Amino acid sequence: MISKKAKYALKALLYLAKQHDRGLVLISEIAAAERIPRKFLEAILVDLKVQQIVQSTRGKNGGYTLVKDPAQLSVGNVIRMVDGPLAPVHCVSHLYYRKCEECVDEATCEIRMLMKRVRDATCDILDTTYLADFSKVTALVVEEEANQI
Amino acid sequence: MISKKAKYALKALLYLAKQHDRGLVLISEIAAAERIPRKFLEAILVDLKVQQIVQSTRGKNGGYTLVKDPAQLSVGNVIRMVDGPLAPVHCVSHLYYRKCEECVDEATCEIRMLMKRVRDATCDILDTTYLADFSKVTALVVEEEANQI
DNA sequence: TAATTTGTCTACTTCTTCTATAGAGATTCT
């Protein structure tokens, strides 16, 4: 199960992606539109800012924007940033690998082999689905190219 | 991520399946073989007994056995019994379905559609892998048939 | 029947994570 936090992050980023041409978007607007507790969303956005996924401006007319290209920001990426590994057990995670303490022999552990398949199937889906793949989300590059005309 | 409890349950059941022809198996033997904290394993086995997956006998020469046929007990089944849903979000779970509180429209929620694919991929693997599919595990039916000769 | 060997049951603990909330502070614009 992914956490609510991860789901909120995803919804917020998707909202930002959809509204991208509008420039800065208020926290409170995202919170209201996606029904996310405002203060909780604040904390999430700060995290995403540290990860350099979004950017913000303070003061009047301030707000948030995406900095990452939605065509290159995958859902898997977002979930990992918030929740950590997508893998069902640490010992099959690529980025968060950790040995099982109780495992007698990792190389022959059949549970591990099975879980590896689950990990791969999950990542195949989430790491190849980008924010831009959701309807009404335009990739930044497309706009940038348009601007250069 | 599945819990340690679920992993322990899986390992214990697999051990029981492999030792099935030996009759009753001690908690402490399983705990030692699979490096599971003994008291924790006790609690897990009680759960599995309530679920009628295993059976036990007290007193001297007591212990545990599998009652379910390893050829019909899937890994998905075991994990669900211990951890609950395999789905990444409740709203795509079949057996543990629950509406997201913040979701505006479930029918068009694109995150949900994506998560449904993840759920299906995960269940496709875990619900079609049975304890008997692990090496050295013999299905009970095979033994039962043999006994009838 | 008493001792021993098992599983059973109840209760508790400790730690961490999840899901927030409150409120003062900093920044920007008008």
Add this chain to the structure above:
DNA sequence: AGAATCTCTATAGAAGAAGTAGACAAATTA
């Protein structure tokens, strides 16, 4: 100066994860 925003720090309640302790009940066997 004043209003609108984001920011930072602190706190907190609930739940769950992972385990531990110890008395109790049942079966065997000497």
